[in-house]
Amino acid sequence: MVTFIAVPFVAFVTKVYSKFYDKISENLQQTIADANNMAEEVISTMRTVRSFACEKREQKRFENLLSSTLSVNRKRALAYMGYTWNNEFCDNAILIAVLAYGGHLVLTGKMGKEQLITFLLYQMQLGENLYNLSYVMSGLMEAVGASRKVFNLMNRKPQFELDGVKKPHVNGNxxxxxxxxxxxxxxxxxxxxxxxxxxxxxxxxxxxxxxxxxxxxxxxxxxxxxxxxxxxxxxxxxxxxxxxxxxxxxxxxxxxxxxxxxxxxxxxxxxxxxxxxxxxxxxxxxxxxxxxxxxxxxxxxxxxxxxxxxxxxxxxxxxxxxxxxxxxxxxxxxxxxxxxxxxxxxxxxxxxxxxxxxxxxxxxxxxxxxxxxxxxxxxxxxxxxxxxxxxxxxxxxxxxxxxxxxxxxxxxxxxxxxxxx
Ligand SMILES: Nc1ncnc2c1ncn2[C@@H]1O[C@H](COP(=O)(O)OP(=O)(O)OP(=O)(O)O)[C@@H](O)[C@H]1O
Incomplete structure (x- = not known):
């Protein structure tokens, strides 16, 4: 009971975090795409950039786009840090609660020392696996954010289909x-x-x-x-x-x-x-x-x-x-x-x-x-x-x-x- 006391809280935080992380991963993809587009455009028109001496201006524009990427990345790192801290905190809080309550049971003779140690070992293993799940969750949300864009592009329907089939003799009228x-x-x-x-x-x-x-x-x-x-x-x-x-x-x-x-x-x-x-x-x-x-x-x-x-x-x-x-x-x-x-x-x-x-x-x-x-x-x-x-x-x-x-x-x-x- 004590072990699972933090589960509703962790589940709630995970839900909020996944939503935020998913959104921010999508934003990150967008800012990276903007910076790459700009770099591609400028490199392919290098002669025009140089002939109007706009190298510095374009460099500044690219830096601004990279700064947006950095700022979104920073927010993402902070969210990840908060989530990891929260998980660590809950993990350790549960450990303390189990030790305190288990210690009380051992002292009052309601539980043996061996039983408490065995329980603690199992509980730590369970905690570690749950902790690893949080890593998987972050990766998953990152993939969901990125894949939404890919699927949007893949599912785009042309405004009109090139589905004509006729091959008539052509005179040119x-x-x-x-x-x-x-x-x-x-x-x-x-x-x-x-x-x-x-x-x-x-x-x-x-x-x-x-x-x-x-x-x-x-x-x-x-x-x-x-x-x-x-x-x-x-x-x-x-x-x-x-x-x-x-x-x-x-x-x-x-x-x-x-x-x-x-x-x-x-x-x-x-x-x-x-x-x-x-x-x-x-x-x-x-x-x-x-x-x-x-x-x-x-x-x-x-x-x-x-x-x-x-x-x-x-x-x-x-x-x-x-x-x-x-x-x-x-x-x-x-x-x-x-x-x-x-x-x-x-x-x-x-x-x-x-x-x-x-x-x-x-x-x-x-x-x-x-x-x-x-x-x-x-x-x-x-x-x-x-x-x-x-x-x-x-x-x-x-x-x-x-x-x-x-x-x-x-x-x-x-x-x-x-x-x-
Ligand atoms: N891809 C486009 N998207 C939106 N508007 C466009 C696009 N291409 C041209 N236009 C607009 O359509 C109008 C007609 O352009 P169009 O290129 O057909 O003129 P044109 O007679 O061939 O001109 P020019 O002799 O200068 O080449 C213009 O007002 C132009 O701004």
Missing amino acids: ITFSHVGFTYPTRPNNPVLKDLTLNIKAGETVALVGPSGGGKSSIVSLIEHFYEPNEGTITLDGMHIKDINHIYYHQKVALVAQEPVLYNGSVRHNILYGCDFATEDDMLNAAKMANVHGFVMELEKGYDTNCGEKGVQMSGGQKQRIAIARALVRNPAVLILDEATSALDTESESLVQQALSRCAQERTVIIIAHRLSTIEKASKIAVIVKGQLVQMGAHDELMLDTDGMYYSLVSRQMLNAKVGDE
């Missing part, structure tokens, strides 16, 4: 029908409003318009990075969400505004995700995208490493490799989002020639701020504040002197003239 779109992170800022746009197979369509108008968002929707909130997007009359994800991206290839290369050879980067292409396909795509010339001048040719995020390549070289990566798939729809903006005039005209050659067999969607690069497009779609305000060939649109396209071209020509002077 893309239709936006009354599409409305808002980014999930900014639900109150509609980006596209009731947009209807028809891009016919084999056409080269340029999307132009003021910055922030929604051109790249149109590309993101064609790439099926997001689902529209209203309306439909179809490829040859079929909802793009019904088409098999891998098949779709073999047929629709993108050269993004900021091409990302991986740490690997030029060959690996061109053939990325394209297991069916042969070495000859890779060479053809590289020649078409004007990659072959500069790669042949490198000591290791196509085995040259591009570095992490392509850091060992120039901006123009990265863009050309990204164009080759898109072309090697022989896509039915090729999307170029500012794909030649980092090229010098000579490389750009060579790549433009190559792109016009490829454009003959496929649908091409181009976004370019330099309007001179899109003059030859079959159609130009002017997108302003998420809406299509004009569509037609360059000459046709230039006739409308009150139109947005005319004013965009005039402004650029004026800027070019001022630049020349």
